[in-house]
Amino acid sequence: DGGITQSPKYLFRKEGQNVTLSCEQNLNHDAMYWYRQDPGQGLRLIYYSQIVNDFQKGDIAEGYSVSREKKESFPLTVTSAQKNPTAFYLCASSMEEYTDTQYFGPGTRLTVL
C-alpha cells in the first residue's frame, strides 16, 4: 500500500546526544516536510524539501538538520543544539509544494531524558 512511514514510534535520548528520525514515502511525492507539535500549539514547520538534494528552513529550524538524498526519504536529525527537543514529530509529503494536500506519517514521539 502507498503511504508514508516514520520510525521509530517512540524514541528516548539522553541530553546532549544527536538522534535521527526516519521518514519514508512511496507516494512518488516531490515535496516532503517535517513538523513539530507541542502541547497546546499548532503544527510548526521545521524543514521542507521540494526536490531531491534541496531543502529549506521552516519556522523553527534551529537545532535540526535534514537531508534529501533520495526522493523517498527525508530524515530529520535532532542535534544537541536543540534546546527543547522533547516533542511529537510529524513527517508529511505532497505532490506539489504546499498547494496540494499533505499526507502525514504516524509520527515519532521523542523524549529527552
Added chain:
Amino acid sequence: ILNVEQSPQSLHVQEGDSTNFTCSFPSSNFYALHWYRWETAKSPEALFVMTLNGDEKKKGRISATLNTKEGYSYLYIKGSQPEDSATYLCASSGGSNYKLTFGKGTLLTVNP
C-alpha cells in the same frame, strides 16, 4: 508568519447533534485553506482543500465553507457520531512562500 485561529478549542456533543467549528486566517495574500481530521493514535487525514471565495466542499456528513474576503472557514458535521471524535485542524497557505500555517485545532468528542 500567518496567524491561524480555531474555535472552540474543544467541544463535547451528543451523538446525533450537528456541530460546527471556525477557522480564521489572514485574508491578505491568501492561497488555500486545508482541513484535516486527526484521530488519536492515527495520522492526520486530509478532509478538504479550498481556494476560491464561496467554495463549499462536502464529504458524507462533513462539509466546509470558505470566505476569503473576511478570512474564515466553517466546518460542519451533521448528525455527529462517536467515530467523528477527533481533533480537526485547519491550515492556511499564502504569503510569499505559500507555506502552510496550522491552527491549534478543535478537539471534538462525541458522546454515545
